[in-house]
Amino acid sequence: MSLRHAVLGLIAELEGASGYDLLKLFDLSLANVWTATQSQIYGELGRLAADGLIRVAAEGPRGRKEYAITEAGRAEMRRWLTETRPRYLRRDEPLLRVFFLGQVGADTAAELLDADSAGIDGLLDELVALDERIPWKEDDLSFYGGLVIEYGKRFMEMRRDWARWARGEVEARAAGD
Amino acid sequence: MSLRHAVLGLIAELEGASGYDLLKLFDLSLANVWTATQSQIYGELGRLAADGLIRVAAEGPRGRKEYAITEAGRAEMRRWLTETRPRYLRRDEPLLRVFFLGQVGADTAAELLDADSAGIDGLLDELVALDERIPWKEDDLSFYGGLVIEYGKRFMEMRRDWARWARGEVEARAAGD
DNA sequence: CGATGACATTCCACTTTTGACATGTCAACA
DNA sequence: TGTTGACATGTCAAAAGTGGAATGTCATCG
Numbered sequence: 412m413s414l415r416h417a418v419l420g421l422i423a424e425l426e427g428a429s430g431y432d433l434l435k436l437f438d439l440s441l442a443n444v445w446t447a448t449q450s451q452i453y454g455e456l457g458r459l460a461a462d463g464l465i466r467v468a469a470e471g472p473r474g475r476k477e478y479a480i481t482e483a484g485r486a487e488m489r490r491w492l493t494e495t496r497p498r499y500l501r502r503d504e505p506l507l508r509v510f511f512l513g514q515v516g517a518d519t520a521a522e523l524l525d526a527d528s529a530g531i532d533g534l535l536d537e538l539v540a541l542d543e544r545i546p547w548k549e550d551d552l553s554f555y556g557g558l559v560i561e562y563g564k565r566f567m568e569m570r571r572d573w574a575r576w577a578r579g580e581v582e583a584r585a586a587g588d
Numbered sequence: 589m590s591l592r593h594a595v596l597g598l599i600a601e602l603e604g605a606s607g608y609d610l611l612k613l614f615d616l617s618l619a620n621v622w623t624a625t626q627s628q629i630y631g632e633l634g635r636l637a638a639d640g641l642i643r644v645a646a647e648g649p650r651g652r653k654e655y656a657i658t659e660a661g662r663a664e665m666r667r668w669l670t671e672t673r674p675r676y677l678r679r680d681e682p683l684l685r686v687f688f689l690g691q692v693g694a695d696t697a698a699e700l701l702d703a704d705s706a707g708i709d710g711l712l713d714e715l716v717a718l719d720e721r722i723p724w725k726e727d728d729l730s731f732y733g734g735l736v737i738e739y740g741k742r743f744m745e746m747r748r749d750w751a752r753w754a755r756g757e758v759e760a761r762a763a764g765d
Numbered sequence: 766c767g768a769t770g771a772c773a774t775t776c777c778a779c780t781t782t783t784g785a786c787a788t789g790t791c792a793a794c795a
Numbered sequence: 796t797g798t799t800g801a802c803a804t805g806t807c808a809a810a811a812g813t814g815g816a817a818t819g820t821c822a823t824c825g
Binding site for chain 2: 555
């Protein structure tokens with residue numbers, strides 16, 4: 412139930428956010444950490460409110476509902492952070508393909524690894540652009556968000572370097588070896 | 589539909605595998621790439637067979653069914669590898685927690701980052717043990733599997749180093765800064 | 766011979782995620 | 796004034812994933 416806590420956590424940090432705000436926030440701040448579709452967010456907001464972890468604090472124009480976290484919600488966030496262990500879920504489609512690259516020729520394999528490093532480079536550029544677009548402040552969210560951005564950069568660089576190295580290995584093997 | 593191709597790809601590489609074999613293989617070879625439960629694997633085998641991408645090549649004792657890939661299955665594997673673009677799905681629960689670490693004190697945040705790097709160290713140890721347990725050969729699966737293992741090691745090291753760095757940042761900030 | 770544990774499959778209820786479709790409001794600009 | 800585009804929510808069917816129960820076979824060991 413991580414989505415639930417992603418939504419709850421964002422509302423905790425930004426009182427008065429609406430579903431629509433959260434939707435943009437997922438792209439902006441949680442982009443390389445967690446994804447969510449619109450239907451998931453609105454659904455979860457309804458469930459969180461039904462469970463008393465958040466409440467509709469105000470209603471604005473166009474049916475806008477601004478949510479605020481409740482005391483029960485804050486307690487649940489703390490409980491989740493300190494009393495549950497995170498799951499490291501391992502599901503990586505580009506890497507899954509690498510595993511089966513023997514099923515195409517070495518040339519194609521090298522091309523696919525090139526495409527992978529290029530794709531990662533693109534993601535890295537996006538992340539750097541994001542970093543520059545964010546109005547960094549002195550608050551907790553900026554601080555911890557900054558740690559996460561740094562993680563993203565290190566991850567992309569590691570991954571790109573690995574893809575380049577792997578491509579070299581494939582070439583060396585094809586060249587005879 | 590990555591699970592489908594994970595199952596199909598394994599059968600392509602290891603003709604004569606059963607659902608039970610695949611189940612163990614997911615733990616052994618795909619552990620840090622893709623996960624699957626028993627019910628998922630058996631379900632997917634049934635669907636792949638119904639779609640003509642694999643067939644039951646032999647039946648063994650205890651109701652064992654050994655599968656073989658069909659020509660249509662091989663074609664589908666190649667199509668998937670070369671004609672579709674992988675999705676980089678970003679969903680990382682430990683990292684999601686970091687994002688919200690402002691909601692607990694700096695002491696707790698530092699502890700949680702310690703737990704993260706310790707957890708990753710554990711995963712790295714498992715991976716090294718796995719590497720040593722695998723009977724490496726000269727075939728394609730060993731070669732590409734080796735690239736994936738190397739990726740896993742680089743990933744774990746990067747992640748552990750990041751967690752240690754992040755913990756230092758949290759301490760420095762708490763100390764006054 | 767009986768117990769155990771690895772082998773092996775099937776099925777099911779539930780939750781989560783995906784990818785639309787549908788509906789409507791409001792501000793700004795041509 | 797009309798139209799465009801951002802704002803804003805609700806709902807739903809289908810696909811994917813989780814977690815466990817139920818069932819039975821076969822080989823080995825004491």
